[in-house]
Amino acid sequence: MIGVVCCGSHVYNTSRQLCCEENVHNRDGGGVMAHSCCGTKPLRLDQTCCGGVIHSIIGGDCCGTDVYFQKDATALCCDQTLSLKTTPDDVCCGNSTFDGGISQMCCGSSVFNSTELNSCCTLNNGTARPYHSSSHVCCDGPLEKSSNVRACCYLRNEDGKFRDTQYDKTKQCCKYPYDKIYSMGRNKTC
Secondary structure: OOOEEEEOOEEEEOOOEEEEOOEEEEOEEOOEEEEEEEOOEEEEOOOEEEOOEEEOOOOOEEEOOEEEOHHHOOEEEEOOEEEEOOOOOOEEEOOEEEOOOOOEEEEOOEEEEOOOOOEEEEOOOOOEEEEOOOOEEEOOOEEEOOOOOEEEEEEEOOOOOEEEEEEEOOOEEEOOOOOOEEEOOOOOOO
């Protein structure tokens, strides 16, 4: 027979029915024909499927399992989480929004007030930590500018690239060939 195929262990007619993950459904669903599947359920033309969840919205955009319209500009999809914009300048920071740098800062997927923390330091392991640039510098983590103990050394990796490393300048030395942090000599010399 034409149009008759298998759906798992069931036989169905492709012109009148749909096979959705081995479940057979009639295409006619309340006057509107189902055209495809959303997981195990039939999906009509007047619906949008987002992550296996059916929404009664035509032509919606998906953000995880939520539906929205990108063109209306009132919401942003941030890491598969739908967030409402509070200002036109809002952009994503992790799974939430922030004002794009006007009075806030994004560092490592978290939002901070930029009067308190205005810079972001990416550590050698890829994580990020916020700091204020008037009092700290970035050296594999925020480092106090006025520190009498800690200092920053740029060590050469095996691949020839440099990585920043903090060290105790009262006991250690940062010196050529910049391959490691050295211990100070007996007379506190490098």
